[in-house]
Amino acid sequence: xxxxxxxxxxxxxxxxxxxxxxxxxxxxxxxxxxxxxxxxxxxxxxxxxxxxxxxxxxxxxxxxxxxxxxxxxxxxxxxxxxxxxxxxxxxxxxxxxxxxxxxxxxxxxxxxxxxxxxxxxxxxxxxxxxxxxxxxxxxxxxxxxxxxxxxxxxxxxxxxxxxxxxxxxxxxxxxxxxxxxxxxxxxxxxxxxxxxxxxxxxxxxxxxxxxxxxxxxxxxxxxxxxxxxxxxxxxxxxxxxxxxxxxxxxxxxxxxxxxxxxxxxxxxxxxxxxxxxxxxxxxxxxxxxxxxxxxxxxxxxxxxxxxxxxxxxxxxxxxx
Numbered sequence: 001x002x003x004x005x006x007x008x009x010x011x012x013x014x015x016x017x018x019x020x021x022x023x024x025x026x027x028x029x030x031x032x033x034x035x036x037x038x039x040x041x042x043x044x045x046x047x048x049x050x051x052x053x054x055x056x057x058x059x060x061x062x063x064x065x066x067x068x069x070x071x072x073x074x075x076x077x078x079x080x081x082x083x084x085x086x087x088x089x090x091x092x093x094x095x096x097x098x099x100x101x102x103x104x105x106x107x108x109x110x111x112x113x114x115x116x117x118x119x120x121x122x123x124x125x126x127x128x129x130x131x132x133x134x135x136x137x138x139x140x141x142x143x144x145x146x147x148x149x150x151x152x153x154x155x156x157x158x159x160x161x162x163x164x165x166x167x168x169x170x171x172x173x174x175x176x177x178x179x180x181x182x183x184x185x186x187x188x189x190x191x192x193x194x195x196x197x198x199x200x201x202x203x204x205x206x207x208x209x210x211x212x213x214x215x216x217x218x219x220x221x222x223x224x225x226x227x228x229x230x231x232x233x234x235x236x237x238x239x240x241x242x243x244x245x246x247x248x249x250x251x252x253x254x255x256x257x258x259x260x261x262x263x264x265x266x267x268x269x270x271x272x273x274x275x276x277x278x279x280x281x282x283x284x285x286x287x288x289x290x291x292x293x294x295x296x297x298x299x300x301x302x303x304x305x306x307x308x309x310x311x312x313x314x315x316x317x318x319x320x
Contacts, residue, residue: 002063009038009068016042032080038064044072051080059087066092073100080123081105090133097126105129124175132181132197138305140201141312150204150236151283152291154243154258157198159295162249164302165191181302188213188246192230195245205235211272213247231270233277234258240277244270254292258283 020042032049035041037058044050050072052058058065065087069079073096081088083106088096096103103126124132139160147153161180168185179186180194192208199206213229231244242264244256256264259282264270298314309315 002061002067005061005064006067006071009041009064010071012039013042013044017045038068041068044077048076049078049080051082053082053084054087055084059083059085062087062092066096069096069103070099073103079103093126094130094133097130101125101127124177128175128178128182132177135181135302135305136197136201138312139198139301142301142314143198143202145312146314150202151287153202153204154199154234154236155288155291156295157195157202158243158245158248158257159292160301161191161194161198162245163296163300165194165249167191167246167249184302189230191246191249192232195232195243199232199234207233207277209233209272209274209276211270211274213270214268229270231256233279235277236283239281240279241281241283242270242279254285254288257288 016039031047032051033043033047034051034053035043036053036055038061052065052069054065069081072079079100079102081103088105093105104123105126106123139157143153143156143160147156164184165180166185167187169187170185176186176190176193177197179190181197186194189208189210196206196208208230209232210228210230213227229246231242231246234241234243236258241258242256242261243258244264247256248254256270259279261279263282264279297316299317301314304315
């Protein structure tokens with residue numbers, strides 16, 4: 001059925017191209033063409049840069065969409081995939097990577113992602129993404145082997161990211177995913193999205209929240225008083241919690257680690273206009289510290305992957 005629909009799209013595109021020839025000059029001077037629906041496919045003749053704007057209607061025909069993308073990739077087009085609704089799985093992206101490594105897509109991490117951050121930091125090429133997927137697969141297997149509940153998985157994920165990513169503003173113009181998982185550095189938005197990506201793999205609901213950080217009373221964190229900031233809200237056992245992993249990485253305390261709103265937004269240290277979840281509970285501090293100490297005894301799983309380790313085991317750090 002997908003093949004028949006795919007052939008019909010190609011057939012209609014040829015008809016539309018002939019009908020529209022009086023209005024369009026088909027040359028290479030167009031910077032990029034948007035394809036918002038299958039009936040726009042004839043426009044792909046106008047440019048070498050094709051932007052698929054994928055809505056729910058196109059997403060329903062994913063099989064047809066993949067065939068069309070494959071067809072264009074074989075013609076040497078550079079393809080950008082913008083998902084207005086989540087469409088492609090990691091397996092789909094891996095397949096598209098085999099088709100053409102020039103495909104680029106915008107990773108959609110939450111419904112309001114493009115209001116939270118510029119498109120630039122969401123853009124990632126499939127070659128990079130496939131490597132990131134392999135890292136996340138390795139992380140997921142180890143996490144699920146050693147962590148028996150969602151709280152432990154959240155703590156484990158946070159420790160892995162905190163021990164892998166170095167805070168740096170050098171990557172402000174890079175993809176969040178590339179910065180975090182390949183370059184191993186980033187700012188608060190990179191760190192928050194990295195945590196989102198890990199927890200999403202573990203099927204733990206969470207969101208990236210963007211707002212303002214005010215650390216006038218915390219000079220050990222930064223010399224800035226007020227700045228753009230991002231953090232996570234995480235759902236564990238049907239309860240939502242605030243977690244600012246960037247500030248934990250900066251100060252090595254858990255003051256803003258899985259806490260309720262009254263503690264997180266105290267003295268206006270965090271502000272946001274984004275509609276967020278109500279976080280009314282603070283998790284047990286002693287338990288969090290205990291699990292952090294336990295997980296910190298082991299080597300970082302992402303570092304293990306980088307070293308080519310394949311066995312699904314946590315390795316103890318070497319004693320100094």
